[in-house]
Amino acid sequence: MNPVSPELDRRFRDAAAREHLLDVAYDLVDTPVGTLFVAATERGLCRIAYDAEPERELDGLARAFGLRVLRSIAPIDPARRQLDEYFEGKRQRFDLAVDLALQADFNRRVLRELARVPYGEVVTYGELAARSARPRAARAVGTVMNRNPLPIVLPCHRVIGSNGKLVGYGGGLHRKEALLRLEGALL
Amino acid sequence: MTLPPFERFYDEHREEIYAFLVRRLGRDRAEDAFQETFLRALRAYSKLRHGEHLRAWAYTIASRIAIDEHRRPRADAELPELSTLDGRPAFAQLEHLADELPPTERAAVVLRYGYDLDYGEIGAALGSNATAARQAASAGIRRLRRKEGQ
Incomplete structure:
Protein backbone atom coordinates (compact mmCIF):
# COMPACT_ATOMS: atom_id res chain seq x y z
CA MET A 1 0.00 0.00 0.00
CA ASN A 2 1.40 3.40 -1.05
CA PRO A 3 -0.12 6.18 0.99
CA VAL A 4 -0.44 9.67 -0.47
CA SER A 5 2.80 11.39 0.56
CA PRO A 6 2.65 14.71 2.43
CA GLU A 7 4.45 16.31 -0.56
CA LEU A 8 1.84 15.10 -3.04
CA ASP A 9 -0.96 16.19 -0.73
CA ARG A 10 0.62 19.63 -0.35
CA ARG A 11 1.17 19.88 -4.12
CA PHE A 12 -2.52 19.29 -4.81
CA ARG A 13 -3.66 21.72 -2.13
CA ASP A 14 -1.30 24.43 -3.44
CA ALA A 15 -2.41 23.86 -7.04
CA ALA A 16 -6.09 24.08 -6.08
CA ALA A 17 -5.52 27.53 -4.55
CA ARG A 18 -3.17 28.70 -7.31
CA GLU A 19 -5.76 27.85 -9.97
CA HIS A 20 -8.45 29.79 -8.08
CA LEU A 21 -10.62 26.72 -7.65
CA LEU A 22 -11.49 27.27 -4.00
CA ASP A 23 -14.41 29.06 -2.41
CA VAL A 24 -12.59 28.97 0.91
CA ALA A 25 -9.05 28.01 1.94
CA TYR A 26 -8.29 27.37 5.59
CA ASP A 27 -5.49 26.27 7.87
CA LEU A 28 -4.64 26.06 11.55
CA VAL A 29 -2.32 28.67 13.05
CA ASP A 30 -0.54 28.14 16.37
CA THR A 31 -0.41 31.17 18.66
CA PRO A 32 0.26 31.83 22.36
CA VAL A 33 -3.52 32.03 22.91
CA GLY A 34 -4.14 28.64 21.33
CA THR A 35 -4.50 27.12 17.87
CA LEU A 36 -6.62 29.28 15.59
CA PHE A 37 -8.75 28.08 12.72
CA VAL A 38 -8.17 30.69 9.98
CA ALA A 39 -10.10 30.81 6.70
CA ALA A 40 -10.07 33.09 3.65
CA THR A 41 -11.98 33.55 0.41
CA GLU A 42 -10.38 35.16 -2.64
CA ARG A 43 -11.71 38.49 -1.33
CA GLY A 44 -10.01 38.21 2.04
CA LEU A 45 -10.00 36.73 5.50
CA CYS A 46 -13.46 35.42 6.40
CA ARG A 47 -13.09 33.46 9.63
CA ILE A 48 -10.87 33.15 12.68
CA ALA A 49 -12.04 30.76 15.40
CA TYR A 50 -10.72 29.78 18.81
CA ASP A 51 -11.12 26.17 19.96
CA ALA A 52 -12.61 25.29 16.59
CA GLU A 53 -14.26 22.00 15.81
CA PRO A 54 -13.02 21.75 12.23
CA GLU A 55 -15.97 19.66 11.02
CA ARG A 56 -18.47 22.24 12.20
CA GLU A 57 -16.41 25.08 10.78
CA LEU A 58 -16.22 23.36 7.39
CA ASP A 59 -19.99 22.89 7.25
CA GLY A 60 -20.57 26.52 8.22
CA LEU A 61 -18.11 27.84 5.63
CA ALA A 62 -19.56 25.59 2.92
CA ARG A 63 -23.06 26.88 3.64
CA ALA A 64 -21.92 30.50 3.69
CA PHE A 65 -19.38 30.66 0.87
CA GLY A 66 -19.63 27.52 -1.28
CA LEU A 67 -18.73 23.82 -1.13
CA ARG A 68 -15.17 24.07 -2.38
CA VAL A 69 -13.61 24.38 1.05
CA LEU A 70 -10.09 22.96 1.29
CA ARG A 71 -7.23 23.14 3.74
CA SER A 72 -4.45 24.97 1.93
CA ILE A 73 -1.43 26.58 3.52
CA ALA A 74 -0.40 29.19 0.97
CA PRO A 75 -3.52 31.39 0.99
CA ILE A 76 -3.34 31.60 4.80
CA ASP A 77 0.38 32.45 4.88
CA PRO A 78 0.01 36.26 5.00
CA ALA A 79 -2.37 36.00 7.98
CA ARG A 80 -0.10 33.48 9.69
CA ARG A 81 2.93 35.73 9.25
CA GLN A 82 1.15 38.82 10.55
CA LEU A 83 -0.33 36.95 13.52
CA ASP A 84 3.17 35.67 14.38
CA GLU A 85 4.51 39.22 14.24
CA TYR A 86 1.63 40.51 16.34
CA PHE A 87 2.24 37.94 19.06
CA GLU A 88 5.97 38.70 18.99
CA GLY A 89 5.09 42.34 19.65
CA LYS A 90 6.46 43.39 16.25
CA ARG A 91 3.19 44.34 14.61
CA GLN A 92 0.52 46.78 15.75
CA ARG A 93 -1.70 46.92 12.65
CA PHE A 94 -2.91 44.10 10.48
CA ASP A 95 -2.60 44.69 6.79
CA LEU A 96 -4.97 42.01 5.52
CA ALA A 97 -8.01 42.14 3.24
CA VAL A 98 -11.17 40.97 5.00
CA ASP A 99 -14.32 39.48 3.53
CA LEU A 100 -17.34 40.84 5.39
CA ALA A 101 -19.69 40.36 2.44
CA LEU A 102 -22.04 38.13 4.40
CA GLN A 103 -22.37 40.45 7.39
CA ALA A 104 -25.53 42.52 7.85
CA ASP A 105 -25.09 46.26 7.18
CA PHE A 106 -25.09 47.27 10.83
CA ASN A 107 -22.59 44.58 11.79
CA ARG A 108 -20.32 45.55 8.94
CA ARG A 109 -20.40 49.21 9.96
CA VAL A 110 -19.58 48.32 13.57
CA LEU A 111 -16.77 45.97 12.51
CA ARG A 112 -15.28 48.66 10.27
CA GLU A 113 -15.29 51.08 13.18
CA LEU A 114 -13.82 48.41 15.41
CA ALA A 115 -10.93 47.97 12.98
CA ARG A 116 -9.99 51.63 13.61
CA VAL A 117 -9.54 51.20 17.37
CA PRO A 118 -5.74 51.49 17.76
CA TYR A 119 -3.40 48.95 19.26
CA GLY A 120 -3.06 49.23 23.02
CA GLU A 121 -6.22 51.34 23.45
CA VAL A 122 -9.66 50.39 24.65
CA VAL A 123 -13.14 51.78 23.96
CA THR A 124 -16.45 51.07 25.65
CA TYR A 125 -19.36 49.34 23.90
CA GLY A 126 -21.28 52.63 24.10
CA GLU A 127 -18.43 54.58 22.53
CA LEU A 128 -18.15 52.12 19.66
CA ALA A 129 -21.93 52.34 19.19
CA ALA A 130 -21.64 56.13 18.99
CA ARG A 131 -18.83 55.89 16.45
CA SER A 132 -21.04 53.59 14.40
CA ALA A 133 -23.76 56.31 14.38
CA ARG A 134 -26.03 54.34 16.73
CA PRO A 135 -25.25 55.83 20.19
CA ARG A 136 -27.97 53.84 21.95
CA ALA A 137 -27.01 50.50 20.49
CA ALA A 138 -24.35 49.50 23.05
CA ARG A 139 -26.06 46.17 23.64
CA ALA A 140 -26.35 45.43 19.91
CA VAL A 141 -22.66 46.29 19.59
CA GLY A 142 -21.98 43.74 22.33
CA THR A 143 -23.74 41.11 20.24
CA VAL A 144 -21.71 42.05 17.17
CA MET A 145 -18.51 41.73 19.23
CA ASN A 146 -19.62 38.35 20.53
CA ARG A 147 -20.14 37.11 16.95
CA ASN A 148 -17.07 38.81 15.50
CA PRO A 149 -16.01 36.53 12.61
CA LEU A 150 -12.38 37.72 12.81
CA PRO A 151 -11.25 38.09 16.44
CA ILE A 152 -7.73 39.51 17.02
CA VAL A 153 -7.55 40.97 13.47
CA LEU A 154 -10.77 42.90 14.14
CA PRO A 155 -9.86 43.77 17.74
CA CYS A 156 -13.03 43.14 19.75
CA HIS A 157 -10.74 42.47 22.73
CA ARG A 158 -10.24 46.28 22.87
CA VAL A 159 -13.92 46.86 23.69
CA ILE A 160 -14.79 46.94 27.39
CA GLY A 161 -17.63 47.90 29.72
CA SER A 162 -18.31 51.50 30.79
CA ASN A 163 -17.25 50.55 34.34
CA GLY A 164 -13.84 49.51 33.04
CA LYS A 165 -14.59 45.78 33.40
CA LEU A 166 -13.61 43.46 30.57
CA VAL A 167 -17.21 42.13 30.47
CA GLY A 168 -16.96 39.26 27.99
CA TYR A 169 -15.10 37.71 25.09
CA GLY A 170 -16.07 35.04 22.57
CA GLY A 171 -12.76 33.26 23.12
CA GLY A 172 -12.96 33.47 26.93
CA LEU A 173 -11.97 36.33 29.24
CA HIS A 174 -8.49 34.89 29.89
CA ARG A 175 -7.69 35.47 26.23
CA LYS A 176 -9.07 39.01 26.22
CA GLU A 177 -6.84 39.69 29.19
CA ALA A 178 -3.80 38.09 27.52
CA LEU A 179 -4.27 40.16 24.34
CA LEU A 180 -4.70 43.44 26.24
CA ARG A 181 -1.67 42.61 28.35
CA LEU A 182 0.37 41.88 25.21
CA GLU A 183 -0.64 45.29 23.85
CA GLY A 184 0.24 47.03 27.10
CA ALA A 185 -3.34 48.12 27.72
CA LEU A 186 -3.41 46.12 30.95
CA LEU A 187 -0.71 45.95 33.53
CA MET B 1 -27.85 13.27 0.32
CA THR B 2 -26.26 16.69 0.42
CA LEU B 3 -22.76 17.31 -0.87
CA PRO B 4 -20.07 17.51 1.79
CA PRO B 5 -17.47 20.31 1.83
CA PHE B 6 -14.75 19.35 -0.68
CA GLU B 7 -12.19 18.75 2.09
CA ARG B 8 -14.27 15.86 3.40
CA PHE B 9 -14.74 14.36 -0.07
CA TYR B 10 -10.98 14.58 -0.69
CA ASP B 11 -10.13 13.20 2.71
CA GLU B 12 -12.42 10.21 2.30
CA HIS B 13 -11.32 9.19 -1.19
CA ARG B 14 -7.74 10.30 -1.74
CA GLU B 15 -6.03 7.13 -0.47
CA GLU B 16 -8.05 4.66 -2.50
CA ILE B 17 -7.95 6.83 -5.62
CA TYR B 18 -4.20 7.13 -5.30
CA ALA B 19 -3.84 3.36 -4.77
CA PHE B 20 -6.02 2.79 -7.84
CA LEU B 21 -3.86 5.13 -9.95
CA VAL B 22 -0.66 3.49 -8.73
CA ARG B 23 -2.04 0.10 -9.85
CA ARG B 24 -2.99 1.52 -13.24
CA LEU B 25 0.00 3.71 -14.01
CA GLY B 26 2.84 2.96 -11.66
CA ARG B 27 3.89 5.27 -8.91
CA ASP B 28 5.66 7.97 -10.96
CA ARG B 29 2.78 8.67 -13.28
CA ALA B 30 0.20 8.20 -10.56
CA GLU B 31 1.30 11.40 -8.82
CA ASP B 32 0.43 13.69 -11.73
CA ALA B 33 -2.75 11.76 -12.40
CA PHE B 34 -3.74 12.06 -8.74
CA GLN B 35 -3.39 15.83 -8.76
CA GLU B 36 -5.25 16.10 -12.05
CA THR B 37 -8.06 13.86 -10.78
CA PHE B 38 -8.81 16.02 -7.78
CA LEU B 39 -8.34 19.32 -9.64
CA ARG B 40 -10.86 18.09 -12.19
CA ALA B 41 -13.20 17.02 -9.40
CA LEU B 42 -12.84 20.45 -7.84
CA ARG B 43 -13.72 22.17 -11.13
CA ALA B 44 -16.91 20.14 -11.43
CA TYR B 45 -17.82 19.97 -7.76
CA SER B 46 -20.18 22.93 -7.49
CA LYS B 47 -22.13 21.65 -10.49
CA LEU B 48 -23.01 18.36 -8.79
CA ARG B 49 -26.63 18.19 -7.78
CA HIS B 50 -26.40 15.68 -4.94
CA GLY B 51 -23.91 13.72 -2.89
CA GLU B 52 -24.78 10.22 -4.09
CA HIS B 53 -22.26 7.99 -5.83
CA LEU B 54 -19.39 10.37 -5.05
CA ARG B 55 -17.01 7.46 -4.80
CA ALA B 56 -17.99 6.09 -8.20
CA TRP B 57 -17.72 9.62 -9.57
CA ALA B 58 -14.17 9.94 -8.22
CA TYR B 59 -13.21 6.59 -9.75
CA THR B 60 -14.72 7.60 -13.09
CA ILE B 61 -12.63 10.77 -13.21
CA ALA B 62 -9.50 8.89 -12.12
CA SER B 63 -10.12 6.21 -14.76
CA ARG B 64 -10.48 8.77 -17.53
CA ILE B 65 -7.27 10.44 -16.49
CA ALA B 66 -5.51 7.09 -16.31
CA ILE B 67 -6.63 6.41 -19.87
CA ASP B 68 -5.36 9.82 -21.03
CA GLU B 69 -2.07 9.21 -19.26
CA HIS B 70 -1.90 5.79 -20.81
CA ARG B 71 -2.27 7.29 -24.29
CA ARG B 72 0.57 9.69 -23.73
CA PRO B 73 3.68 7.97 -24.99
CA ARG B 74 6.39 7.54 -22.40
CA ALA B 75 9.29 5.28 -22.91
CA ASP B 76 10.12 4.84 -19.27
CA ALA B 77 7.01 3.13 -17.95
CA GLU B 78 5.51 -0.29 -18.29
CA LEU B 79 1.90 0.10 -19.18
CA PRO B 80 -1.03 -2.15 -18.48
CA GLU B 81 -2.87 -3.00 -21.70
CA LEU B 82 -6.42 -1.85 -22.14
CA SER B 83 -8.71 -3.78 -24.42
CA THR B 84 -9.90 -1.96 -27.49
CA LEU B 85 -11.99 -3.22 -30.38
CA ASP B 86 -11.74 -0.76 -33.22
Whole structure:
Protein backbone atom coordinates (compact mmCIF):
# COMPACT_ATOMS: atom_id res chain seq x y z
CA MET A 1 0.00 0.00 0.00
CA ASN A 2 1.40 3.40 -1.05
CA PRO A 3 -0.12 6.18 0.99
CA VAL A 4 -0.44 9.67 -0.47
CA SER A 5 2.80 11.39 0.56
CA PRO A 6 2.65 14.71 2.43
CA GLU A 7 4.45 16.31 -0.56
CA LEU A 8 1.84 15.10 -3.04
CA ASP A 9 -0.96 16.19 -0.73
CA ARG A 10 0.62 19.63 -0.35
CA ARG A 11 1.17 19.88 -4.12
CA PHE A 12 -2.52 19.29 -4.81
CA ARG A 13 -3.66 21.72 -2.13
CA ASP A 14 -1.30 24.43 -3.44
CA ALA A 15 -2.41 23.86 -7.04
CA ALA A 16 -6.09 24.08 -6.08
CA ALA A 17 -5.52 27.53 -4.55
CA ARG A 18 -3.17 28.70 -7.31
CA GLU A 19 -5.76 27.85 -9.97
CA HIS A 20 -8.45 29.79 -8.08
CA LEU A 21 -10.62 26.72 -7.65
CA LEU A 22 -11.49 27.27 -4.00
CA ASP A 23 -14.41 29.06 -2.41
CA VAL A 24 -12.59 28.97 0.91
CA ALA A 25 -9.05 28.01 1.94
CA TYR A 26 -8.29 27.37 5.59
CA ASP A 27 -5.49 26.27 7.87
CA LEU A 28 -4.64 26.06 11.55
CA VAL A 29 -2.32 28.67 13.05
CA ASP A 30 -0.54 28.14 16.37
CA THR A 31 -0.41 31.17 18.66
CA PRO A 32 0.26 31.83 22.36
CA VAL A 33 -3.52 32.03 22.91
CA GLY A 34 -4.14 28.64 21.33
CA THR A 35 -4.50 27.12 17.87
CA LEU A 36 -6.62 29.28 15.59
CA PHE A 37 -8.75 28.08 12.72
CA VAL A 38 -8.17 30.69 9.98
CA ALA A 39 -10.10 30.81 6.70
CA ALA A 40 -10.07 33.09 3.65
CA THR A 41 -11.98 33.55 0.41
CA GLU A 42 -10.38 35.16 -2.64
CA ARG A 43 -11.71 38.49 -1.33
CA GLY A 44 -10.01 38.21 2.04
CA LEU A 45 -10.00 36.73 5.50
CA CYS A 46 -13.46 35.42 6.40
CA ARG A 47 -13.09 33.46 9.63
CA ILE A 48 -10.87 33.15 12.68
CA ALA A 49 -12.04 30.76 15.40
CA TYR A 50 -10.72 29.78 18.81
CA ASP A 51 -11.12 26.17 19.96
CA ALA A 52 -12.61 25.29 16.59
CA GLU A 53 -14.26 22.00 15.81
CA PRO A 54 -13.02 21.75 12.23
CA GLU A 55 -15.97 19.66 11.02
CA ARG A 56 -18.47 22.24 12.20
CA GLU A 57 -16.41 25.08 10.78
CA LEU A 58 -16.22 23.36 7.39
CA ASP A 59 -19.99 22.89 7.25
CA GLY A 60 -20.57 26.52 8.22
CA LEU A 61 -18.11 27.84 5.63
CA ALA A 62 -19.56 25.59 2.92
CA ARG A 63 -23.06 26.88 3.64
CA ALA A 64 -21.92 30.50 3.69
CA PHE A 65 -19.38 30.66 0.87
CA GLY A 66 -19.63 27.52 -1.28
CA LEU A 67 -18.73 23.82 -1.13
CA ARG A 68 -15.17 24.07 -2.38
CA VAL A 69 -13.61 24.38 1.05
CA LEU A 70 -10.09 22.96 1.29
CA ARG A 71 -7.23 23.14 3.74
CA SER A 72 -4.45 24.97 1.93
CA ILE A 73 -1.43 26.58 3.52
CA ALA A 74 -0.40 29.19 0.97
CA PRO A 75 -3.52 31.39 0.99
CA ILE A 76 -3.34 31.60 4.80
CA ASP A 77 0.38 32.45 4.88
CA PRO A 78 0.01 36.26 5.00
CA ALA A 79 -2.37 36.00 7.98
CA ARG A 80 -0.10 33.48 9.69
CA ARG A 81 2.93 35.73 9.25
CA GLN A 82 1.15 38.82 10.55
CA LEU A 83 -0.33 36.95 13.52
CA ASP A 84 3.17 35.67 14.38
CA GLU A 85 4.51 39.22 14.24
CA TYR A 86 1.63 40.51 16.34
CA PHE A 87 2.24 37.94 19.06
CA GLU A 88 5.97 38.70 18.99
CA GLY A 89 5.09 42.34 19.65
CA LYS A 90 6.46 43.39 16.25
CA ARG A 91 3.19 44.34 14.61
CA GLN A 92 0.52 46.78 15.75
CA ARG A 93 -1.70 46.92 12.65
CA PHE A 94 -2.91 44.10 10.48
CA ASP A 95 -2.60 44.69 6.79
CA LEU A 96 -4.97 42.01 5.52
CA ALA A 97 -8.01 42.14 3.24
CA VAL A 98 -11.17 40.97 5.00
CA ASP A 99 -14.32 39.48 3.53
CA LEU A 100 -17.34 40.84 5.39
CA ALA A 101 -19.69 40.36 2.44
CA LEU A 102 -22.04 38.13 4.40
CA GLN A 103 -22.37 40.45 7.39
CA ALA A 104 -25.53 42.52 7.85
CA ASP A 105 -25.09 46.26 7.18
CA PHE A 106 -25.09 47.27 10.83
CA ASN A 107 -22.59 44.58 11.79
CA ARG A 108 -20.32 45.55 8.94
CA ARG A 109 -20.40 49.21 9.96
CA VAL A 110 -19.58 48.32 13.57
CA LEU A 111 -16.77 45.97 12.51
CA ARG A 112 -15.28 48.66 10.27
CA GLU A 113 -15.29 51.08 13.18
CA LEU A 114 -13.82 48.41 15.41
CA ALA A 115 -10.93 47.97 12.98
CA ARG A 116 -9.99 51.63 13.61
CA VAL A 117 -9.54 51.20 17.37
CA PRO A 118 -5.74 51.49 17.76
CA TYR A 119 -3.40 48.95 19.26
CA GLY A 120 -3.06 49.23 23.02
CA GLU A 121 -6.22 51.34 23.45
CA VAL A 122 -9.66 50.39 24.65
CA VAL A 123 -13.14 51.78 23.96
CA THR A 124 -16.45 51.07 25.65
CA TYR A 125 -19.36 49.34 23.90
CA GLY A 126 -21.28 52.63 24.10
CA GLU A 127 -18.43 54.58 22.53
CA LEU A 128 -18.15 52.12 19.66
CA ALA A 129 -21.93 52.34 19.19
CA ALA A 130 -21.64 56.13 18.99
CA ARG A 131 -18.83 55.89 16.45
CA SER A 132 -21.04 53.59 14.40
CA ALA A 133 -23.76 56.31 14.38
CA ARG A 134 -26.03 54.34 16.73
CA PRO A 135 -25.25 55.83 20.19
CA ARG A 136 -27.97 53.84 21.95
CA ALA A 137 -27.01 50.50 20.49
CA ALA A 138 -24.35 49.50 23.05
CA ARG A 139 -26.06 46.17 23.64
CA ALA A 140 -26.35 45.43 19.91
CA VAL A 141 -22.66 46.29 19.59
CA GLY A 142 -21.98 43.74 22.33
CA THR A 143 -23.74 41.11 20.24
CA VAL A 144 -21.71 42.05 17.17
CA MET A 145 -18.51 41.73 19.23
CA ASN A 146 -19.62 38.35 20.53
CA ARG A 147 -20.14 37.11 16.95
CA ASN A 148 -17.07 38.81 15.50
CA PRO A 149 -16.01 36.53 12.61
CA LEU A 150 -12.38 37.72 12.81
CA PRO A 151 -11.25 38.09 16.44
CA ILE A 152 -7.73 39.51 17.02
CA VAL A 153 -7.55 40.97 13.47
CA LEU A 154 -10.77 42.90 14.14
CA PRO A 155 -9.86 43.77 17.74
CA CYS A 156 -13.03 43.14 19.75
CA HIS A 157 -10.74 42.47 22.73
CA ARG A 158 -10.24 46.28 22.87
CA VAL A 159 -13.92 46.86 23.69
CA ILE A 160 -14.79 46.94 27.39
CA GLY A 161 -17.63 47.90 29.72
CA SER A 162 -18.31 51.50 30.79
CA ASN A 163 -17.25 50.55 34.34
CA GLY A 164 -13.84 49.51 33.04
CA LYS A 165 -14.59 45.78 33.40
CA LEU A 166 -13.61 43.46 30.57
CA VAL A 167 -17.21 42.13 30.47
CA GLY A 168 -16.96 39.26 27.99
CA TYR A 169 -15.10 37.71 25.09
CA GLY A 170 -16.07 35.04 22.57
CA GLY A 171 -12.76 33.26 23.12
CA GLY A 172 -12.96 33.47 26.93
CA LEU A 173 -11.97 36.33 29.24
CA HIS A 174 -8.49 34.89 29.89
CA ARG A 175 -7.69 35.47 26.23
CA LYS A 176 -9.07 39.01 26.22
CA GLU A 177 -6.84 39.69 29.19
CA ALA A 178 -3.80 38.09 27.52
CA LEU A 179 -4.27 40.16 24.34
CA LEU A 180 -4.70 43.44 26.24
CA ARG A 181 -1.67 42.61 28.35
CA LEU A 182 0.37 41.88 25.21
CA GLU A 183 -0.64 45.29 23.85
CA GLY A 184 0.24 47.03 27.10
CA ALA A 185 -3.34 48.12 27.72
CA LEU A 186 -3.41 46.12 30.95
CA LEU A 187 -0.71 45.95 33.53
CA MET B 1 -27.85 13.27 0.32
CA THR B 2 -26.26 16.69 0.42
CA LEU B 3 -22.76 17.31 -0.87
CA PRO B 4 -20.07 17.51 1.79
CA PRO B 5 -17.47 20.31 1.83
CA PHE B 6 -14.75 19.35 -0.68
CA GLU B 7 -12.19 18.75 2.09
CA ARG B 8 -14.27 15.86 3.40
CA PHE B 9 -14.74 14.36 -0.07
CA TYR B 10 -10.98 14.58 -0.69
CA ASP B 11 -10.13 13.20 2.71
CA GLU B 12 -12.42 10.21 2.30
CA HIS B 13 -11.32 9.19 -1.19
CA ARG B 14 -7.74 10.30 -1.74
CA GLU B 15 -6.03 7.13 -0.47
CA GLU B 16 -8.05 4.66 -2.50
CA ILE B 17 -7.95 6.83 -5.62
CA TYR B 18 -4.20 7.13 -5.30
CA ALA B 19 -3.84 3.36 -4.77
CA PHE B 20 -6.02 2.79 -7.84
CA LEU B 21 -3.86 5.13 -9.95
CA VAL B 22 -0.66 3.49 -8.73
CA ARG B 23 -2.04 0.10 -9.85
CA ARG B 24 -2.99 1.52 -13.24
CA LEU B 25 0.00 3.71 -14.01
CA GLY B 26 2.84 2.96 -11.66
CA ARG B 27 3.89 5.27 -8.91
CA ASP B 28 5.66 7.97 -10.96
CA ARG B 29 2.78 8.67 -13.28
CA ALA B 30 0.20 8.20 -10.56
CA GLU B 31 1.30 11.40 -8.82
CA ASP B 32 0.43 13.69 -11.73
CA ALA B 33 -2.75 11.76 -12.40
CA PHE B 34 -3.74 12.06 -8.74
CA GLN B 35 -3.39 15.83 -8.76
CA GLU B 36 -5.25 16.10 -12.05
CA THR B 37 -8.06 13.86 -10.78
CA PHE B 38 -8.81 16.02 -7.78
CA LEU B 39 -8.34 19.32 -9.64
CA ARG B 40 -10.86 18.09 -12.19
CA ALA B 41 -13.20 17.02 -9.40
CA LEU B 42 -12.84 20.45 -7.84
CA ARG B 43 -13.72 22.17 -11.13
CA ALA B 44 -16.91 20.14 -11.43
CA TYR B 45 -17.82 19.97 -7.76
CA SER B 46 -20.18 22.93 -7.49
CA LYS B 47 -22.13 21.65 -10.49
CA LEU B 48 -23.01 18.36 -8.79
CA ARG B 49 -26.63 18.19 -7.78
CA HIS B 50 -26.40 15.68 -4.94
CA GLY B 51 -23.91 13.72 -2.89
CA GLU B 52 -24.78 10.22 -4.09
CA HIS B 53 -22.26 7.99 -5.83
CA LEU B 54 -19.39 10.37 -5.05
CA ARG B 55 -17.01 7.46 -4.80
CA ALA B 56 -17.99 6.09 -8.20
CA TRP B 57 -17.72 9.62 -9.57
CA ALA B 58 -14.17 9.94 -8.22
CA TYR B 59 -13.21 6.59 -9.75
CA THR B 60 -14.72 7.60 -13.09
CA ILE B 61 -12.63 10.77 -13.21
CA ALA B 62 -9.50 8.89 -12.12
CA SER B 63 -10.12 6.21 -14.76
CA ARG B 64 -10.48 8.77 -17.53
CA ILE B 65 -7.27 10.44 -16.49
CA ALA B 66 -5.51 7.09 -16.31
CA ILE B 67 -6.63 6.41 -19.87
CA ASP B 68 -5.36 9.82 -21.03
CA GLU B 69 -2.07 9.21 -19.26
CA HIS B 70 -1.90 5.79 -20.81
CA ARG B 71 -2.27 7.29 -24.29
CA ARG B 72 0.57 9.69 -23.73
CA PRO B 73 3.68 7.97 -24.99
CA ARG B 74 6.39 7.54 -22.40
CA ALA B 75 9.29 5.28 -22.91
CA ASP B 76 10.12 4.84 -19.27
CA ALA B 77 7.01 3.13 -17.95
CA GLU B 78 5.51 -0.29 -18.29
CA LEU B 79 1.90 0.10 -19.18
CA PRO B 80 -1.03 -2.15 -18.48
CA GLU B 81 -2.87 -3.00 -21.70
CA LEU B 82 -6.42 -1.85 -22.14
CA SER B 83 -8.71 -3.78 -24.42
CA THR B 84 -9.90 -1.96 -27.49
CA LEU B 85 -11.99 -3.22 -30.38
CA ASP B 86 -11.74 -0.76 -33.22
CA GLY B 87 -8.93 1.46 -32.05
CA ARG B 88 -11.16 3.59 -29.87
CA PRO B 89 -10.70 3.01 -26.16
CA ALA B 90 -13.34 0.75 -24.68
CA PHE B 91 -14.76 3.40 -22.37
CA ALA B 92 -15.46 5.72 -25.29
CA GLN B 93 -17.46 3.03 -27.09
CA LEU B 94 -19.49 2.28 -24.02
CA GLU B 95 -20.21 5.56 -22.42
CA HIS B 96 -22.94 6.87 -24.68
CA LEU B 97 -24.60 3.43 -24.80
CA ALA B 98 -24.73 3.28 -21.05
CA ASP B 99 -26.05 6.82 -20.68
CA GLU B 100 -29.65 5.75 -20.22
CA LEU B 101 -29.01 3.15 -17.54
CA PRO B 102 -29.85 3.80 -13.89
CA PRO B 103 -26.80 5.37 -12.16
CA THR B 104 -25.52 2.30 -10.31
CA GLU B 105 -25.85 -0.02 -13.31
CA ARG B 106 -24.27 2.59 -15.54
CA ALA B 107 -21.33 3.03 -13.19
CA ALA B 108 -20.89 -0.75 -12.88
CA VAL B 109 -21.02 -1.34 -16.65
CA VAL B 110 -18.67 1.51 -17.51
CA LEU B 111 -16.18 0.68 -14.79
CA ARG B 112 -16.21 -3.05 -15.64
CA TYR B 113 -16.19 -3.02 -19.43
CA GLY B 114 -14.95 0.49 -20.13
CA TYR B 115 -12.19 0.73 -17.57
CA ASP B 116 -11.55 -2.94 -16.88
CA LEU B 117 -11.85 -2.67 -13.12
CA ASP B 118 -12.47 -5.93 -11.29
CA TYR B 119 -15.67 -6.40 -9.32
CA GLY B 120 -13.92 -5.85 -6.00
CA GLU B 121 -12.75 -2.42 -7.13
CA ILE B 122 -16.15 -1.56 -8.57
CA GLY B 123 -17.86 -2.65 -5.36
CA ALA B 124 -15.49 -0.39 -3.43
CA ALA B 125 -16.17 2.49 -5.81
CA LEU B 126 -19.92 2.08 -5.44
CA GLY B 127 -19.82 1.68 -1.71
CA SER B 128 -21.09 -1.91 -1.86
CA ASN B 129 -19.24 -5.16 -2.53
CA ALA B 130 -18.05 -7.40 -5.36
CA THR B 131 -21.28 -9.43 -5.51
CA ALA B 132 -23.49 -6.36 -5.72
CA ALA B 133 -21.19 -4.87 -8.36
CA ARG B 134 -21.38 -8.05 -10.47
CA GLN B 135 -25.18 -8.03 -10.20
CA ALA B 136 -25.39 -4.36 -11.16
CA ALA B 137 -23.14 -4.89 -14.17
CA SER B 138 -25.14 -7.90 -15.42
CA ALA B 139 -28.43 -6.10 -14.86
CA GLY B 140 -27.04 -3.19 -16.89
CA ILE B 141 -25.88 -5.48 -19.70
CA ARG B 142 -29.27 -7.24 -19.81
CA ARG B 143 -30.97 -3.88 -20.02
CA LEU B 144 -28.67 -2.78 -22.85
CA ARG B 145 -29.34 -6.03 -24.75
CA ARG B 146 -33.11 -5.59 -24.36
CA LYS B 147 -32.78 -2.06 -25.67
CA GLU B 148 -30.73 -3.22 -28.60
CA GLY B 149 -33.36 -5.84 -29.43
CA GLN B 150 -36.12 -3.24 -29.57
